[in-house]
Amino acid sequence: MAPARDVAALRPRGRNPVSLIALLLALAAERGLTHFFHLRELRWLDRYYDWAARTVGRGGQGAVAAALAALVVPVLPLVIADRLLGSHLLGVPQLAFATLVLLVSFGPRDLADEVDDYLAALERGDRGEADRRAKELLESDAAGRGNSLDAAVEEAIFVQANNRIYGVVFWFMVLGPAGAWLFRVSDLLRRRAAFEASREGAARHPFGLALARVHGWLAWLPARLAAFSYAVAGSFEDAVGNWRVAVDRAASDPLDRSERLLARVGAASLQPSLADVDPGRLDVATARGAWRIVGRATWLWIAAIALLVLVGEVA
Incomplete structure (x- = not known):
């Protein structure tokens, strides 16, 4: 039995049936807990920053x-806490803990609600x-953009899906x-740094730039997996063509590149x-179509994770 325990100990923390169940529960519960989303704002992290x-x-x-220290x-x-809970009581406490952490880490706002509100307007x-709702998606002023607002909102949906959902899921499974929680904290802290720099009308402090760089490193791999899932969920040929263009015109900052x-791959998959x-x-068609691609991509992620967990259990 010792070798089996050794193999289990080497398995990544997220890759087990409990994590898959927690993920499914969190994704299902999120749509029914919209009245509690204000608890995900986590304002205490502003003071911590x-x-x-x-x-x-x-x-x-x-x-x-x-x-990194921060x-x-x-x-x-x-x-x-995760180590202490272990598999006690058939893993129920660990399941509840993982589900709660996921619910807090998604967001902080619900992307589906924001898209629905924008479409309704x-x-x-x-x-x-509609401009006010678009501002929430773009995280910048939407007024005065004219026809370019449609494309900006479409691209923002693809970007925000990785930031609010896929990045969290990826690091949870790893x-x-x-x-x-690491992915969400890095995102909130780098946003706070950007807000402070904007409020003061000054360039971002090296500490704020470093937080953005670390978050960019964390977002790098899930962003590419998300882009691939957009391609599979939409027009694969167009998406791959724009992937090459995005690589050729890559920015220097890792987060900007991702x-x-x-944005480019998602928009091409829908075109x-x-x-x-x-x-x-x-x-209306671009925003609704972008969210439809994100929905399909999410199911692809769930299917891939379930397959990995199954293979891991069989092995």
């Missing part, structure tokens, strides 16, 4: 090391409300609950289905 920026992030030297502090308690012809790849759409309905 302010403290970290004043202490470990004061100097320009060693900014990446400071960013991420370890909120993640370490989850690592300890367009259907009513309420351009002001490192367990601590991995999902987001540009997601053939928009050929016969009435130009007056193109804004």
Whole structure:
């Protein structure tokens, strides 16, 4: 029995049936818990960033090391809790813990709700409300964009799906609950850094740039898996062609590269289905089509994860 236990100990924390069940439960529960999403804003992390920026992030030297240290502090308690829970009581406490961490790590806002609200505003012809909803997706001002707003929202849906869903799922399956939480914390801290720089009208501090760089590293692989799933879920040939273009025009920042790849591949995977759409309905069709591609891609992720878990159990 010892060799079997040794093999089990080497298995990644996320790759087991409990994690698959937790993932399915979290994805299913998320749509029914919209009234509690304000709890995912995690405002205390803003204060934590302010403290970290004043202490470990004061100097320009060693900014990446400071960013990594700032991420370890909120993640370490989850690592300890996950280890302590283990497989006690048939794994039920571990299942509940993993599901709760996933629910907190998704988001912070629900992408499906934001897309639905944006589409509803367009259907009513309420351009002001549509611009406000688009701003939530774009995380920037939507007013004055004109016809380019349709394409910007379409691309934002593909980018946000990786940031809010796929990145969390990937690191959950690799490192367990601590991995999902690590991805969300890195995202929230780098957003706080960007907000502070924008509010002060100054360039981002090296500590903030380092946080963005670390998040870009964490997003790199799930972004490429997400882009591939968009290609499979839509027009594969068009998506692959735009993948090559995105690589040729790659930005220097890892997060920018990933987001540009997601936007280009996602938009290309949808393009053939928009050929016969009435130009007056193109804004609705692009957003709805982008969300449809994301929905298909999510099912592909679930199927692939289930297959990996099954193969791992058989092995």
